[in-house]
Amino acid sequence: MEKIILDTDMGIDDVFALLLSIYSKKIDLKAVTTVEGNCILENANKNALKILEMSNCNNIPVYSGMDKPLQVEGVYAEYVHGKNGIGGVEYTLAKTQVEEKSAIDYLVEETSKYPNEITIVAIGPLTNIALAVQKDPDFVKNVKRLIIMGSAEGAGNVTPDAEFNFYRDPHAAKIVMESGFKDIVLVGLDVTNRIPLTKKLEEMLLNINTELSKFLYKATRMGAEFDRNEGLDGLILNDPLTIAYLIDNSVLKLKNVDVEIETDGEKRGKSIIKNSDNSNYKFAYDLDINKFYKILFSEIFPENTEIINQYIK
Ligand code: BDR
Ligand code: CA
Secondary structure: OEEEEEEEOOOHHHHHHHHHHHHOOOEEEEEEEEOOOOOOHHHHHHHHHHHHHHOOOOOOOEEEOOOOOOOOOOOOOHHHHOOOOOOOOOOOOOOOOOOOOOHHHHHHHHHHHOOOOOEEEEOOOOHHHHHHHHHOOOHHHHOOEEEEEOOOOOOOOOOOOOOHHHHHOHHHHHHHHOOOOOOEEEEOHHHHOOOEEOHHHHHHHHHHOOHHHHHHHHHOHHHHHHHHHOOOOOEEOOOHHHHHHHHOHHHEEEEEEEEEEOOOHHHOOOEEEEEOOOOOEEEEEEEOHHHHHHHHHHHHOHHHHHHHHHHOO
C-alpha cells in the first residue's frame, strides 16, 4: 500500500482524486492538507471534510494550509469550479473540523516521523510544499516522492503558457523544483487535457445512479460547460491522474527532465521542460486513456463494474 498525504485546493477534479485515494485499496491516505487555489481556503476545508464524511472516512484528518501565494496576488478558478469549489452544489456542512496543527507543520512532522515512507501528492498550487521546504532542511530528504499535478510543456490553461497551479504560485513551484527532492513526477496538461469527462462518461454516471454518482454529475456541470466552450470534450479530470498513476504506474509514460519555472512577466508560471538523462525528475508525456478511466471509475464504483465495462473498453 502506498502511504500518501494529499495536498489539495479541493476544486471539482480534486474531488475525484480524493475519492480515488479513499476508495483504492492500493492507497493508504494518511491525511489531507489543504491550500487555497481553485477556491478560498475555507471552502477547500469544507469540501475536503464533506467528501471524507460522505465516504465514511471521518477518521482521516484534514490540516488547513496556506491561504495565499508566496509573493503574487491570489487568483481563483471559479469559472470551472464555482465559488465553493464544487460547481456551486450546496450541501450541509460536515460535522467534523480541521485539525489545530497547520498543514505545513503536519507535512514536516509526519515525514520526519516516517522518513522515506510517505509520498506527497500535490494537486493544488505548491505553496504548502514550498513552505515546508523552507521550514525544515530535512523535509526534502524525508519525503519518499512527490507527485505533482502541474506544468504544461505545450499550451497552458490560464495563459497561453501557464497551467493554473504553477501560475497561481510560481515562486512556490520554483522553490519546489529547485529543492532537490529525490523523486518528482510531474503530471501536466499535456496528458491531462486528453482525459475529459466525456458525454458518454456523464451518461455512465447517470446510469450508475447512486448518491455519489449523482453528486458527481451535478458538481461537474459548470466545469463541463466551461471546458466545452474552450473546445474540450468535457470537464478535464486533471488531478485523479496522479492517484491513478500510483495505483498502476503503466498508466503514464515518463521521461527524465530538467524543469525551470518562470516567475514573472507575461510568461509567469510557465514550465520549461528539457530532456535530461541525469535528472531524477520525471515528466509525463503520454498516457493510456482507457486504463485511466477504468481505474478511476471501477475503484470509486466497485459495485457497478458491469455498467462501467459497457462504457469503457
Ligand atoms: C489544475 O488546476 C486546477 O484547476 C485543477 O484542480 C488542477 O489541479 C489544472 O490546471
Ligand atoms: Ca486542484
